[in-house]
Amino acid sequence: MGRRRPHARRMAAISVSALAATSLLAACSSSQSPASRAQDSTLQKVTRSGTLRVASCLTFPPFGSTDKANKPQGFDVDVAKAMAKALGVKAKIVDTTSANRIPNLRTHKVDAVVCNFTTTAERAKQVAFSDPYIVAGEVLMVKKSSAIASLKDLSGKKVAVTKGSTNGAAVKEGNPKARIQEYDTSAAAVLAVKQGQADAMVEDSNFLNYQAKLDPSLKVTKGSVVPLEYNAIGVGQGDPDWLQWINTWLREFNTSGQSAALYKKWFGVKPVYPLTPSY
Amino acid sequence: MFADWTYALQDWPTYLGAAWLTLKLSLAAFVLACALGLLGALARRSRHALVRAPAAVYVEVIRNTPVLLQMFVAYFALPSAGLRLSPVQAGIAALGVNVGAYLTEIFRAGIQAVPGGQREASRVLALSPFRTFLHVVLPQALRNVYPAVINQLVQIILGSSLLSAISVPELTGTAMVINSRNLLTIQVFGIAAVLYLVLTNVVVLVAELIGRAAFKPPLRPMRPRQSVLAGLRSAARRLVLIRKEA
Numbered sequence: 001m002g003r004r005r006p007h008a009r010r011m012a013a014i015s016v017s018a019l020a021a022t023s024l025l026a027a028c029s030s031s032q033s034p035a036s037r038a039q040d041s042t043l044q045k046v047t048r049s050g051t052l053r054v055a056s057c058l059t060f061p062p063f064g065s066t067d068k069a070n071k072p073q074g075f076d077v078d079v080a081k082a083m084a085k086a087l088g089v090k091a092k093i094v095d096t097t098s099a100n101r102i103p104n105l106r107t108h109k110v111d112a113v114v115c116n117f118t119t120t121a122e123r124a125k126q127v128a129f130s131d132p133y134i135v136a137g138e139v140l141m142v143k144k145s146s147a148i149a150s151l152k153d154l155s156g157k158k159v160a161v162t163k164g165s166t167n168g169a170a171v172k173e174g175n176p177k178a179r180i181q182e183y184d185t186s187a188a189a190v191l192a193v194k195q196g197q198a199d200a201m202v203e204d205s206n207f208l209n210y211q212a213k214l215d216p217s218l219k220v221t222k223g224s225v226v227p228l229e230y231n232a233i234g235v236g237q238g239d240p241d242w243l244q245w246i247n248t249w250l251r252e253f254n255t256s257g258q259s260a261a262l263y264k265k266w267f268g269v270k271p272v273y274p275l276t277p278s279y
Numbered sequence: 280m281f282a283d284w285t286y287a288l289q290d291w292p293t294y295l296g297a298a299w300l301t302l303k304l305s306l307a308a309f310v311l312a313c314a315l316g317l318l319g320a321l322a323r324r325s326r327h328a329l330v331r332a333p334a335a336v337y338v339e340v341i342r343n344t345p346v347l348l349q350m351f352v353a354y355f356a357l358p359s360a361g362l363r364l365s366p367v368q369a370g371i372a373a374l375g376v377n378v379g380a381y382l383t384e385i386f387r388a389g390i391q392a393v394p395g396g397q398r399e400a401s402r403v404l405a406l407s408p409f410r411t412f413l414h415v416v417l418p419q420a421l422r423n424v425y426p427a428v429i430n431q432l433v434q435i436i437l438g439s440s441l442l443s444a445i446s447v448p449e450l451t452g453t454a455m456v457i458n459s460r461n462l463l464t465i466q467v468f469g470i471a472a473v474l475y476l477v478l479t480n481v482v483v484l485v486a487e488l489i490g491r492a493a494f495k496p497p498l499r500p501m502r503p504r505q506s507v508l509a510g511l512r513s514a515a516r517r518l519v520l521i522r523k524e525a
Contacts, residue, residue, distance in 0.1 A: 160446070163443075163452070163455050163456050163459055164455070164456075164459030168456075181366065181446035182443075182446055182448070182452065182456055183444070183445075183446050184443070184444050188444065188445075191355050192355070192446070195355050195356075195358045195359065196358050196363065197354060197355065197358065197363070197366075
């Protein structure tokens with residue numbers, strides 16, 4: 001799912017770059033004392049107003065969706081609610097799209113973005129990222145009975161990928177003997193594995209863990225075929241107090257096991273990759 | 280601009296391979312469709328209701344469901360019933376079965392259009408029913424419906440583009456994959472469109488030549504023959520006339 005986004009994000013980034021320039025000028029011209037800056041921090045505003053406004057993507061289950069009563073639900077939504085609880089305020093979930101994440105922050109429509117937001121140096125020019133709270137890789141999904149555990153085992157095997165994703169190239173590079181089948185959607189690729197038309201498929205690890213949770217005849221392998229992606233909470237730039245609070249809270253959230261419990265709730269397994277990168 | 284086209288054309292072996300696969304599987308599906316169509320037409324004209332009914336069900340079910348759905352059934356659902364087809368096999372089966380239903384009706388119309396006097400004359404000449412069909416009815420029926428049948432062949436070639444949904448690396452699917460890599464949308468799909476035009480026109484031309492050679496009296500061309508240049512000239516003349524009127 002993530003592969004279609006960078007382009008849209010770049011478009012959004014371009015459209016707000018003019019805004020960025022003006023706000024930068026404003027920041028330079030005003031000389032504030034540390035005390036008054038703390039007063040102006042989003043942290044103060046949120047606690048004073050009693051509401052935390054969080055942008056989540058509600059069309060990307062299991063990260064975000066709506067339940068039968070049309071209430072927001074999902075992994076990201078639960079993370080946002082946990083954050084609000086720690087602040088002692090109410091969470092207000094604002095539905096957004098991948099492309100609108102950065103504009104939402106830059107125009108102060110929301111206090112934070114919790115929406116499968118992969119950290120990249122490019123995006124960090126526009127927004128500030130917290131420490132990561134979830135990690136994604138591109139992994140293999142196979143039938144439970146299958147002996148396939150890594151790219152090496154794919155020689156002569158049929159591997160389902162989606163058209164336009166970088167996974168096909170990654171598989172060919174890792175094992176030129178794999179036979180690639182290209183489908184239009186991730187759902188069709190999942191179906192191909194379920195029906196035995198493909199021996200394995202490659203997709204986002206969290207998406208596949210969710211699929212494997214829905215269908216116990218499937219399992220997900222551990223090794224990622226591409227570098228891991230770290231998703232973080234996005235906030236506006238120039239507010240160190242707010243970012244500092246989020247990072248401090250995230251550490252508690254992760255070390256207390258709340259994060260792992262939420263992951264287990266939504267993806268059916270324990271988190272696959274550690275939140276701290278090892279090089 | 281020009282560089283984009285030459286860059287997009289660097290993948291020409293892939294395009295040609297995909298076009299070749301499209302042609303091969305379309306012809307295979309066409310052969311299957313003709314066989315099914317002929318059998319279906321005979322069954323629909325049978326005296327026995329037990330033979331007529333399955334043929335009627337076949338035609339109605341297939342003609343009234345989308346071919347994409349039939350492809351999904353052939354590829355994704357049949358393994359549950361114990362029949363596992365490769366993407367290409369499933370594609371040929373789905374396209375063949377789909378167009379077979381249309382050809383059933385086309386062949387039936389062709390057979391019905393053969394005048395009753397022909398059959399009566401055959402009986403007078405003491406030809407067996409089988410020989411009557413083979414030597415008298417069928418050649419005339421085929422002559423009646425030949426252009427419509429070739430239309431169905433073109434439909435198969437164009438319909439094969441849907442097979443990319445079940446991962447058949449045919450022309451459209453291949454173009455989509457190349458496009459997602461080089462993002463030269465206009466160039467990539469332009470090349471694919473040209474290849475489809477070449478493919479269908481060559482197939483239709485060959486079919487016309489066969490039609491002229493196979494039938495007695497020879498089948499006239501499906502449209503008045505006109506050289507490309509003359510066609511352009513008359514189109515230009517028409518355009519000028521329209522301009523003048525306006």
